[in-house]
Amino acid sequence: MDFEVSDDRRMLADTLSRFLSSDYDIAARNKVAYAAPYHSPEKWAALCELGTLMALAPEENGGFGGTGFDVTTVFQELGRALCPEPVLAQLMAIRLLMAAGEDLEGPLSGTTRYAVAIGELSAPYTLDLIETEASGGTLTGRKSVVYGAPGADRILVAAMAGGTLGVYEVDGSDARVTAYGMIDGGPAGEVFLDATQARTVLADGAAALQDALDWGTLALCAEAVGAMDWSFATLLDYLRTRKQFGKRIGDFQALQHRAVDVSIEIEQARSITILAASRMGTPEQSRTCSMAKNLIGRAAKLTAEETIQMHGGIAMTWEYPLSHYAKRLTMLDAQLGDTDFHLERVMAAHMAA
Amino acid sequence: MDLSFTPEEEAFRQEVRTFLAEKLPKDIAEKVKTGKSLTKDDHERWQRVLEERHWYATTWPKEAGGPGWTPVERHIFDEEMAMAHAPRIVSFGVHMLGPVLMKFGNEAQKSRYLPRILNQDDWWCQGYSEPGAGSDLASLKTRAVRDGDTYVINGQKTWTTLGQHADHIFCLVRTNPEVKPQEGISFILVDMATPGIEVRPIKLIEGGHEVNEVFFTDVRVPAENLVGEENKGWTVAKYLLTHERTGIAGVGFSNEALDRLKGLAREQRRNGKRLIDNPLFAARLSEIEIDLEAMKVTNLRLLYEAQKNGAPGPETSMMKIKGTVIRQALNDLSRRALGPAAAPFPSEDLEGNEALVAPEHAHAAASYFNNRKLSIFGGSNEIQRNILTKTVLGL
Numbered sequence: 001m002d003f004e005v006s007d008d009r010r011m012l013a014d015t016l017s018r019f020l021s022s023d024y025d026i027a028a029r030n031k032v033a034y035a036a037p038y039h040s041p042e043k044w045a046a047l048c049e050l051g052t053l054m055a056l057a058p059e060e061n062g063g064f065g066g067t068g069f070d071v072t073t074v075f076q077e078l079g080r081a082l083c084p085e086p087v088l089a090q091l092m093a094i095r096l097l098m099a100a101g102e103d104l105e106g107p108l109s110g111t112t113r114y115a116v117a118i119g120e121l122s123a124p125y126t127l128d129l130i131e132t133e134a135s136g137g138t139l140t141g142r143k144s145v146v147y148g149a150p151g152a153d154r155i156l157v158a159a160m161a162g163g164t165l166g167v168y169e170v171d172g173s174d175a176r177v178t179a180y181g182m183i184d185g186g187p188a189g190e191v192f193l194d195a196t197q198a199r200t201v202l203a204d205g206a207a208a209l210q211d212a213l214d215w216g217t218l219a220l221c222a223e224a225v226g227a228m229d230w231s232f233a234t235l236l237d238y239l240r241t242r243k244q245f246g247k248r249i250g251d252f253q254a255l256q257h258r259a260v261d262v263s264i265e266i267e268q269a270r271s272i273t274i275l276a277a278s279r280m281g282t283p284e285q286s287r288t289c290s291m292a293k294n295l296i297g298r299a300a301k302l303t304a305e306e307t308i309q310m311h312g313g314i315a316m317t318w319e320y321p322l323s324h325y326a327k328r329l330t331m332l333d334a335q336l337g338d339t340d341f342h343l344e345r346v347m348a349a350h351m352a353a
Numbered sequence: 354m355d356l357s358f359t360p361e362e363e364a365f366r367q368e369v370r371t372f373l374a375e376k377l378p379k380d381i382a383e384k385v386k387t388g389k390s391l392t393k394d395d396h397e398r399w400q401r402v403l404e405e406r407h408w409y410a411t412t413w414p415k416e417a418g419g420p421g422w423t424p425v426e427r428h429i430f431d432e433e434m435a436m437a438h439a440p441r442i443v444s445f446g447v448h449m450l451g452p453v454l455m456k457f458g459n460e461a462q463k464s465r466y467l468p469r470i471l472n473q474d475d476w477w478c479q480g481y482s483e484p485g486a487g488s489d490l491a492s493l494k495t496r497a498v499r500d501g502d503t504y505v506i507n508g509q510k511t512w513t514t515l516g517q518h519a520d521h522i523f524c525l526v527r528t529n530p531e532v533k534p535q536e537g538i539s540f541i542l543v544d545m546a547t548p549g550i551e552v553r554p555i556k557l558i559e560g561g562h563e564v565n566e567v568f569f570t571d572v573r574v575p576a577e578n579l580v581g582e583e584n585k586g587w588t589v590a591k592y593l594l595t596h597e598r599t600g601i602a603g604v605g606f607s608n609e610a611l612d613r614l615k616g617l618a619r620e621q622r623r624n625g626k627r628l629i630d631n632p633l634f635a636a637r638l639s640e641i642e643i644d645l646e647a648m649k650v651t652n653l654r655l656l657y658e659a660q661k662n663g664a665p666g667p668e669t670s671m672m673k674i675k676g677t678v679i680r681q682a683l684n685d686l687s688r689r690a691l692g693p694a695a696a697p698f699p700s701e702d703l704e705g706n707e708a709l710v711a712p713e714h715a716h717a718a719a720s721y722f723n724n725r726k727l728s729i730f731g732g733s734n735e736i737q738r739n740i741l742t743k744t745v746l747g748l
Contacts, residue, residue, distance in 0.1 A: 026492060034560075034698065122622035129625050144709065145693035158359040180709075181698040183559065183718045188696065190709060246487040254735060296648055301685075308558075308725050313512055316726050318556035327558065328720060334693045340633045341623075 009073045015050055016053045016074065020081035026321045033084040033185030036149050044085050048110025056091050062104045068277030071215060074224035079226025082325055084186035086148025088219055092116040092212040093156050096167055099208035100201045115152035115265065117143035117191050118209065125166060125337040127158065127209055132193060134161040134168055139193040149189035150179030156201060158209055164220065166252040167205035168198040184327035210286060217289040217336050218280065219271040224300045224332055231325045235259065235307045255310055262306050269299040287349055297339030304329040356650065366388055366429045373437040376402050382438040388716030390561055391440055393518040397439050397473050410447050410471060417455060418471050422661045435605025442451035443515060446470040446477035450523050453593050459579040467734040480510040480524030480567060491534040495569060497526035498543060499576065504541060506572040516552050520545050529584050539585035544623040566710045602676025604652055607645050612685040614638065617690050617714060628690055641682050648675050667744035670737035677727035677734065684721040691717050
C-alpha cells in the first residue's frame, strides 16, 4: 500500500499551482470567466506551455503521463484555482484521437484546441439516444451545452451512421456555434450542424466515446476535490476568525459538527477519486467512474451549500471568491452525467447480476 | 377537526383569484414567472393597483387603511398571489415600518408617514445588519450622537435590500455604547437625501443586484425622527422582526414552484423517457411534495393559533426553517431537472430564437443560487434553531 504522490506528479502539481496562483488568481479568473470569450486564450497558451496537456497522454503517444493519477493531479490543481480554461474538452479529445491512432502533436501542445460534442437536448448524458446523423461526409443535428465549443479549432462530434455510433471531426469555422458563458464561468455553446463537412475519426466509436467520457468524469471528480479542498480551507479560516455573540463562530458546537461532517464527505470524495484513478484501463473503469461521480455529486453540493450557509451573507456575494467555487461545485454535477444518472448506472450493474 | 376552509374563506379565495386574473399586469407576471428582476416602476405600478382595492397594506387594521384581514385571509391572499406570479409586496414600508409606527410612533410621525406609505410616496429600506452584526444584531456599531436637536450618525449598514430604490431608511443605531449591547440602541428614520449617505451596490452570487451597503458619514438627522424612546430601540426592533418573520415560510411560492417543476419533469427527456417517469427523480419530487403537504398543515395550525391568540408565537421559527428548506429543495430539483441546460449564465446572449431552454426555465440555476439566501437572511436558520431551543424546548 502506498498513497504517496510521486515526485514527478508533485513537481507537476507545484508548477501548475504556482502558475495558477500567481498568473491566474481569482480576480484574473473572474475577469475572463464571465465575459466573452469566457476564458483567456493567452492563459490557455501559457498553461499549455507548462506541459499541462502533455501530462494527459502516455509517452508512446508523445506525452509524459496519461495514467489516472496524472489526470487527477492536473485537474485537482485546476479545481483548486477554479480555472475556466477548457482543458477537460482537450483531455477527452486526446483520448478519442489516441483511440483512432492519430497524431497528437497539435492537441498535446495546445496549438489545436478541441471541443467534444456528445450531449443533445433530450439526451444530455447517454450515448444510446444520439440523434445527430452522419452521412456522405457531412453531419446534421444539434449538440447542446458543448463545453469549450466557442472558438475551438476543431469539434469532435458523436453521430450515428446506419445504426453505428461514430466520432467525426468538424472544423470549428464550419460549424455554427452560439456562444455563451456558464453560470459558474467558462465557455460553452450550442453547435448546429446542417450538412456540415466532417471527417470520420472513428466509424465505430462507441467504446472510445465511453472511454473518453470515463476520463472526463475522472477529471471532473478531481477538479471537484481541488475546489472542495479550497472551499473547506476557506471555511475553516472563517470559522476561526469571524466573531458573533462575542465568540469565534467556530466555537459553536452546531457549526463544529457540521464542519466535521463536510470534512468527512470531502475525504470520502478524495478516496473514491483515487479508487477511480487506480482503475482506469481496467474492466472496472466505467463502473468506478460512475461510483465516483455519484459520490462527488453529493459531496460537492453539500460542500457548496454548507460553506455558504456557515459563512452567511458574505458568501452570497459576487466579490467573495467562495461564491464562485460554490457555483462550480454545484454545476459540475450537470456535466457528463449527474448523481442520479451515475447512480442508475451503478444500480443497473446490480440489477443485471 | 376540520382542515377545510369555511365557505366565506373559499369565497374570499375566489374573489382574490378573479382580482388577480383581471388586474395583475401580464408583463409584470411574466417577469416574476421567469425569475427576471423587477424595476422600481414594476413594483410601484403593481402596488398602486393593490392599493386601489385597499389590498396593499394587508397587515394593517381597517381604520388605518388596511383590509382588516384575519391571518387566514392573509394566508389565502399570499398563496393566490404567488400562484398568479404576482410580485411579492415590498414589505419594508408597509409591513415592517407601518406596524412599528402604529405601535411606537408619535402622532406627528403617524400622520406624516403612514399616508405616504399607502400612497407610495416614500420607498423605505431597512438599516439593520452591519458587516460585524448579522445574526448577532445587538453588536451593531453605527453611532448616533445627540447634538442639540439633531443626531449625528456615523457607520455602515449592509444587506440593504432594494436600497437602490429607497428614499428613506429606518435604522438601528447605537446611542449609548456604555451599557449592555441591547440597551443602548435606538430606532431612527433617515431621509436618504441627507448629505453624508452613500449607497453602494453588492453584486450577488448569481450576478444580480438587490442588496446594498449604506455608508453614513456625519449624517445629521432631526431628533424628532427618533421612534419610541432613546435607547429603547431593541424593543422596537424585536417587534418589527416578528412582522418580518410571518409569511416567511413561503407556502405560496413552494406551491407554484412544485407545479412548475412537475410541468418541467413532464417535458424533459432522459434516457428516452420523460423525466417524471424516472423512479429516482419521481422519488425526489415526491419527498418534497410530502414535506410540503405536511408543512401546509403545520402552517394552517399556526395560523389557527395566531387567529385565536392574536399574535404568532415562536413556532414561526419552525416555519422559517422548514419553509426555506423546502423552497431550496424545489429550486435545487428544478435546476437538476434541466441538467446541462441549466448551466448557461442568464444573459442577453440567451435571448432570441436559439435560446437553449424555454425562457421560463432559463433562470433555474440563478434562482437556486440566489435562494441560498433564504436560510441565511431574516435571522439565519441556525438562529431560528437557537430561538426554538430556548422558547419551545425550554433548554
